[in-house]
Amino acid sequence: MDFLSSLKNYLNEDLIKKLKNCLESKNIRGLFLNHLKMPKNTFLNKFPLIKQHPYVENGFIFDDNIYDFNKHIYHELGVYYLQEPSAMIVSSLIKPSTRPYKILDLCSAPGGKLIQIAINQPNATIIANDISFKRCQAIIENVERLGLNNVIVTNNDFSKIYNQYLNYFDIIILDAPCSGSGMFRKDSKMIDDWSYNKVLKFANEQKQLLDIAYKMLAKGGKILYSTCSYSYEEDEEVIAYILNKYNDLKHVMLDISKNFYVDKINPYGFHIFPFIFSGEGHYIALLSKDGEQSLSDLPKGEIKKDDYVYLINHSIKITNLNILRYGIKYKKIFNNKDFALTYHYSHSFNLDKLSNVYHINLDIEQLNKYMKGESLKLSENTKINQDNTPCFVLLTYDDVAVSYAKLNGNILKNCLPKYLKNKKYVF
Secondary structure: OOHHHHHHHOOOHHHHHHHHHHOOOOOOEEEEEOOOOOOHHHHHHHOOOOEEOOOOOOEEEEOOOOOOOOOEHHHHOOOEEEOOHHHHHHHHOOOOOOOOOEEEEOOOOOOHHHHHHHHHOOOOEEEEEOOOHHHHHHHHHHHHHHOOOOEEEEOOOHHHOHHHOOOOEEEEEEEOOOOOHHHOOOOOHHHHHOOHHHHHHHHHHHHHHHHHHHHHEEEEEEEEEEEOOOOHHHOHHHHHHHHHHOOOEEEOOOHHHHHOEOOOOOOOOEEEOOOOOOOOOEEEEEEEEOOOOOOOOOOOEEEEEOOEEEEEOOOOOOOOOOEEEEOEEEEEEEOOOEEEEOHHHHHOOOOOOHHHOOEEEOOHHHHHHHHOOOOEEOOOOOOOOOOOOOEEEEEEEOOEEEEEEEEEOOEEEOOOOHHHOOOOOEO
């Protein structure tokens, strides 16, 4: 069975024709603004031709012929995360909150949905998990760049350890592995890779993952399920399966669904079709577990591992987890005495924290030199501390954290990670 024929299970000929026509059009680009580093109005003043995302508060759509956001220095400074506009809608369904949620992002890599959740849930503690070690490295890189302080990155197969977390998480994000038909327009290789057998294979895996998610979900908690597949078998049928299996699990009808496609027979979740919204194809459903949610503040923690000290804004159960990153990588210890502050820690300083640390705001020329890996020379009369002893100074650009530098005399020693040096940036 080919792709378009498979859609006849739930779409009429007119909708299939509209979808087919859309697959031949150009995809659009989007980004999610980290408003903790740069206010929305400031960002709009700098990039006036960018367009507001119609459904996401800090989401934007742009023309890459006008703005090269992929190479802009603000990308490296964590001012935004490049994200497909439809995918951006998923995390926006979990409304911003200051409550101390325990959140699991079960299949997190590369971390786009996680980033939005982490920024909008400052008092939550989030376990960002992926079964692929290699893909976990992408999560870590994004967590560092965005300066997220409430994320623990893990590399686990939760099917083997879920019984350690029964009824535990308040929110579970399941962006499930899928056949990927929703990405046909973005990546033509996905078309050749698609098969109906893959749809059925992934549908089975998705049911297993939802089973695990249900068992780990606390009373009153929510599961946010999504795929980038158009296939009914991976979407409505999977949700119908889990709802039929557990009587205390309910589908949450969302107002936003009125703007998209909802199946009449199984009206669970909604499809984002490119002929309705010009992003890529997505399916999204929100589920809720019966019962009263019981939340309590968790104490802040500090963890020492190998030669590093890590900070997490709250503690969380970590039984049998293969942890790759404990919150913020704060500092490296040398000989149990000296230490060096890290790139991740420098990026955790958002606008509201800058006044609490001494920082030097670089001009474009200084920033360009520093990003090339060069050290900087300050004027002789620059005073950071009274006794002029060596110290760490936070470097900023446009009041956005760049990195720590070691100040010795009037020389700012470059402390950028090696992989960031000598990249080409747009300023």
